[in-house]
Amino acid sequence: MLRVDAEQCIGCGACEEQCAFGAIVVKDGCAVVGDSCTLCGSCVDVCEAEALHIEEGPGREAADLSAWQGIWVFAEFRHGQVAPVTYELLGVGRRLADQRGVPLSAVLPGSGVRGECDALIAAGADTVYLVDDPALVQYREDVYGRVLEELIRCYQPEVVLAGATAIGRSVIPQVATRLGAGLTADCTGLDIRPGDGTLLQTRPAFGGNIMATIECPDTRPQMATVRPKVMAPAEPDPDRSGEVVEVEIAPEHLSSRVEVLETVVSESEQVNIQEVEVLVAGGRGLEGEKGFALIRELAEELGGAVAASRAAVDAGWISYPHQVGQTGKTVCPKLYIACGISGAIQHAVGMQSAEVVVAINRDENAPIFNIATYGLVGDLFEVVPLLARKIQEMKK
Amino acid sequence: MELLVCIKQVPDAKDVRLDPRTNTLAREGVESIMNPFDRHALEEAVRLKEAHGGTVTALSMGPPQAEAVLREAIACGADRGVLVSDRAFAGADTWATSYTLARAIDTIGSFDLILCGKQAIDGDTAQVGPGLAARMNLPYVTCVQKTRDVVDGGIEVERMMDDGYDVVRLPLPALLTVVKDINEPRVPSLKGKMKARKADIPVLSAADIGAEEACIGLAGSPTRVVNVFSPEPRGDRKIFTGTAEEQVDQLIEHLRDFL
């Protein structure tokens, strides 16, 4: 609860100014808190009269935090390979582990995955916890969740990182809930606070309009999912040595209520637009499938993949997994080329964290130019083929 | 089939910005809307009801004004709306939110299927659905792009993956989170709007749902937001001029690193 000390309050209105949610009004010279208060605390910080306090209820009991040690990375395995984000997690995990002076471990559940351990060690893991069982051949929420939960309870790592992929974002919240652990989704930055070793988790909120830093002061493990492609992958060192710990999971934890009847890998969706470095995206301006053929060519020249605005997906020119934006995917490639996309906010929130944004649009007032690094004003049917041709020439 | 949909009221994305000078959220004209993914969850529930009978309950946790999204849900085909609202819920993260929703659901009835949106667009966490399933010990599947069939006390769905989709069967009761592709939500009918206007929307407090103080609101939240700031602005921006060819040449000059 946010409490106002009426004796202290001087009615200056600084808190009313500050409150992003319009939850405070000054009435008769004293601040009054309304229902839209989210306890963000920003008013407390600006109050010079020190009249505002956030009162916490009984709260959770602080656990023995020192019992939890080490940094863990969930190694996601699907369709015969470890997801690339795993190596990015090992890269950042290594840095965090060294800062803390603790080991870095990878957890590898799957079936027939033993062969991957060496690569995980080469990428920085000191230990690989291997759970190799036929029951894990397909991803099923409940089984994967229980395996991770059991391992975490047993070995008590202080930090658990997973990729913010379809699987990571599905299984990790369940585990965090049962462990009573704090979980931050979709982090783009991770750091250790010197001193107490708290994990500082930075992530975009409100579609990237705001960045927030989040910590878990009283609970362990500190859990986070991390967006693919924002962290640099670890440089593999084949000479590194590490230990493989094979863990047996009790059979009752491996039974599932969920049955996977079929797995369909779609030809056009084999590239996950969240995991490529270059995206060429098309919108309504492409006018149809023919337009998409143009940007596909450009994407190929650049070694990238094709994405789209909702307008293009709704028109049926390309499938939904390619949609970028609020109701599609959030991407942050190194290079994003938007062709015939106006740059509506619902689209922008899905791509504005890209390192470099190029906009090609014939309307010089299109909002996409406000978020573009480089803007080309012109007809895309002229510009895109020209660009593809010149890049091809250059490569020769 | 007894269906329940979790619906969150969120600020409209286009309105939310930090004021670069003061580093506070600009609140001018921030409008609240129904979380877009929840609209698809609601539509799917209404379609399942139309096909298999039963009722649709819309549930929201939020401040008193969140009642608006529940009325909207009724206008779009829900049979009733329930609001859980209490000052003590303020500051809840996804852990405390899933706890509160689970307590509320236990209080209001028993359901064959619970539907959530894939994520809420204010926090984009996608954590409440799986968290709620964990608390209620329900089998669940996230990112459902299609419900295929309801047979023999189970439901068969397509779960969107990063590289295609899985066809998954799970027994009821269960929980699903849905993506936009699952359906095209209807617009409210006139009759629906009338019903929504007249509907009585019960409000449940922390005490009504028997929530433990240590598990709700800020006190029950393991995470703390310790800092908010604006993202780094993009470096120098350049809008090229000249003929198409001249512009392309300039771009290539700047993109050398990528080529």
Ligand SMILES: Cc1cc2nc3c(=O)[nH]c(=O)nc-3n(C[C@H](O)[C@H](O)[C@H](O)COP(=O)(O)OP(=O)(O)OC[C@H]3O[C@@H](n4cnc5c(N)ncnc54)[C@H](O)[C@@H]3O)c2cc1C
């Ligand atoms: C709740 C909600 C959620 C949404 N979620 C998403 C989302 O996830 N992703 C998303 O993308 N959108 C989303 N939208 C839709 C969004 O508001 C826009 O409508 C959409 O992004 C527009 O797509 P567009 O830019 O391709 O089309 P338009 O806005 O029609 O823009 C087409 C652009 O192409 C340019 N153009 C046309 N012809 C040419 C040419 N020959 N050469 C060069 N330029 C040309 C035009 O100048 C124009 O700027 C959402 C909307 C709502 C309400």
Ligand SMILES: Nc1ncnc2c1ncn2[C@@H]1O[C@H](COP(=O)(O)O)[C@@H](O)[C@H]1O
């Ligand atoms: N306060 C809330 N009230 C009702 N449903 C919610 C609430 N918060 C989250 N949800 C549901 O959980 C989904 C995921 O939300 P989130 O984990 O916040 O991204 C939403 O799409 C809603 O269906």
